[in-house]
Amino acid sequence: MSHGPRTTSAFGVWIAALLALPASATSAYVNVDIDSGDLLSAKLQGLPSNLAKLFAPESSNSPVVNASRCKVYPGDAEWPSDKAWSTLNKLSDDRLLSPTPQASACYEGPNYDPEKCEAMTATWGRSYSHMHDPIEMMSPVAQGMTCLPPNVFDSHNCTRGGFPLYVINATKPEHVQLGVNFARNTGVRLVVKNTGHDFLGKSGGKDALSIWTHWFKDIDYLEEYTDEKLGYSGPAFKAGVGVQAFEIYKAAHEKGRAVVGGEGETVGIFGGYIQGGGHSPLTSLYGTGADQVLSFEVVTADGKFVTANSTSYPDLFWAMRGGGGSTFGVATSVTVKAHPDMPTTASRFSFTSEKIGNETFWAGIRSYVDYFIPNADAGTYAYFVLIPNVWTGIFTFQMSPFFAPNKTLEQTQALLQPWFTQLNELGIQFDPNITHFDSYYEAWRSSFPLEVVQKVNATTGSRMFPRANFETEEKREELYQNLRQSSENNRVQVHFNIKAVDPANADNAVNPAWRPNILFAQQAVRWPVNASNEEILKIRQEFQTGDMQRWRDISPGAGSYLAEADRLEPNFGQAFWGDKYPRLLELKQKWDPKDVFFATTSVGSERWRVESPGNLPNENGKLCRVDQ
Incomplete structure (x- = not known):
């Protein structure tokens, strides 16, 4: 195809050039008064x-279209022609x-390059x-483990596995519309990717068409934003969904502000993070990430580009604030509350059982x-890990960090x-290494570890333990x-x-288990x-029926966090959304009746199953209906 998708070698040159451009040159969201539907119609003429x-x-x-059991894949009679893909490329501005x-x-093949492999590894x-x-x-476990560096995991060859086949590098809403319409009208599987941080691998899909939103990078500061229905009047930021934590935090700091976002610096906080709820070092003060949203610009499953807020498409607005990404639409920009910057104090330390013995450690x-309870009620955020070593019998505790926004050094010392x-x-x-910083941004930048790619032989389950688990000596001991x-x-x-305070007028789809939460725990x-x-599946199933079930048993009616969880979480609708799940199912049927959007354990995903080799919970298989 003379105008078809870019080859790998061309992609390498192109992405290097793209990274060299300023953000304003690589991305722009379109304001709502520009009718991208008309722009798209003009492109289709002729x-x-x-x-x-x-x-x-x-x-x-x-x-x-595609009434068959599975989404359309290469080799199927319904798979789009080369001409169709070439046209998609042309319409999307060669993206x-x-x-x-x-x-x-x-690995041996056309892309084999030992020097590049060594540098990448x-x-x-x-x-x-x-x-x-x-x-x-x-x-990588969710992807399917089909092409990893040999020193990490030797897959012996490189296959695409759970990776998409084509990607639209979207920088305008009409690029997103083209992808959504093409997937809906052809039956090809559609996925949405921002940065790829989700523990469950929701941004992947075997031989899918992916809409990559990473380069929606514009940030606008709004000195005064008023929404009477939400009861908010104050400063705000309107940001493209590709904006990452380190970018929005810096922009906010330059305006004397702070925004609620994750502790991980490379997370794209306006994509799946904020749409799934999102916990933050500021959550004990201001609530979850989704509680901050004032407006979305979003492409819906029918191809429309709309503004969803408290008065325009309010049910879509409700669902997208906590209902999960890749489910109701593809957001291109999000407007969020901006809070005053604040001095912050942090403490980082560790200790082990090596010299003191296990009983003293525990x-x-x-x-x-x-x-x-008192620490969470004071508005702090403690991020700590417990690390066992089965070979030495030594246990390690790491506080990374105890984070006290809007607290002086003396106030933090008094708490600890x-x-x-x-x-x-x-x-x-x-x-204890207790350090005071003049701003939230400086404290955040100095205190949290850089997030890493997940291990190739592990998976994580999570549980929210509510206040009830800490209110008596007996429950704390349990x-x-x-x-x-x-x-x-x-x-x-x-x-x-951490606790997730419930801001005024914060009615949204955020898991109600966040509100009484005192400890969000992962193992x-x-x-x-x-x-x-077979061995992997058995170990993972026993983990769910064993250690994870113990945690569920002592926190009846609580839940889990949809972005940091196990794909095998039982009854995920209740775990991730509690009593809000029935309404979310109704809104999924209203806004996406043809299931254009799918992500594992997302709302309505129980109607589908990724049929992966060995029945492992990953993206290395076709997406097929379970009722046919």
Whole structure:
């Protein structure tokens, strides 16, 4: 195809040039007063009818396509022709890519390049090496493990596996519309990718068409934004969905502001993060990320480009604030509240059981549990991990960090001192390293570790433990014993002592389990790197019926966080959305009746199943209906 998708070699040159451009040159969201539907219609004029219908928006007389059991895949009679793909490329301003996995440079074939492989392998575990890639996910287990650096996991060859086949590098709403319409009208599987941080691998899909939103990078500061229905009047930021945490935090700091976003610096916080709820170092003060949203610009499943807010498409607005990404539409920009910048204090330290013994170590952890409620109520955010070592029998605690926004050094010391006194009395030595910063941005930038690509032999489950688990000595002891049991079962644990305040007029789809939450807890199960599919599946299932079920049993009616969870989470609708799930199902049927959008464990996804080899929960298989 003379005008077809870009080849891998051309892509490499093109992306290097793109990265060299300023953000304003690579991305722009279109303001709502520009009718992108008309722009799209103009593009379709003059096309032969058989091609134009592939890109046309939904209408009352649109035919039902692909009534077969599975989405359309290469080799199927319904797979779009080369001419159709070439036309999609032309209509999208030559932004259709056909990239290959990064690790293809390490395997025999047309992309083999030992020097490139060595350079890529050296940084493969860092999120910065993946965030600008159009297909790479930071969850290799969810991708399907089909093309990884050999020193990480030797797949012996490189196949596409769970990676998309084509990618639209969207920078305008009409690019998104073209992708949505093409997928709906052809039956090809559609996925949406921003940076690829989701633990469950929702930004991938075997041989799918992907809409890559990473380069929607504009940021506008609005000094005064008023929404009487939401009860908000104050400053705001309107940001393209590709804006990442390190970008919006810096922009906010320059205006003397702070915004609610994740602790991970490379997360694209206006995509799946904010649409799924999103916890933040500021959540104990202001609520979840979704609670901050004032407006979305979004392409819906029928191909329309609309503004969803409290008065325009309010039900869509409700659903997209917490209902999950890749479900109701593709957002191109989000407007969020801006809060005053604030001084912040942070503490980072660690201790192990090596010299003090396991019982003393665990006595120190038990004493900490007593302070979870007062610390969360004080508006702090504690990010800590428990690391077991089965070979040495040593346990490690790391506070990374205890984060106290809008707290002075003295106030933070006063909060921590009662627990620190108990640790000292137990003979546990540590350096609290309590540091005060003049701004939230400086504290955030100095305190949190860079997020990494997930391991190739592990998966994570999570649970929100509500206030009820901490209100009595008996319940605190019960929770502590369960955390200790998980460590003794060799589960690495990551914890966030946090509460999600419920801002005024914050009626949205955010999991109600966030509101009484005091501890958001994660634990990971590991398996041998060379384990068979059968062994992996058995280990993962036993993890759910064992360690994860123990956590559920002591927190009845609570839930889990949809972006940091296990694909095997049972009854995910209740776990991720509680009693809001029935309404979300109704809105999914209203806004996407043909299931154009799908992501694993998303609203309505129980109607579909990725039929992966070995029945493993990954994207390395066709997406098919379960009721046919």
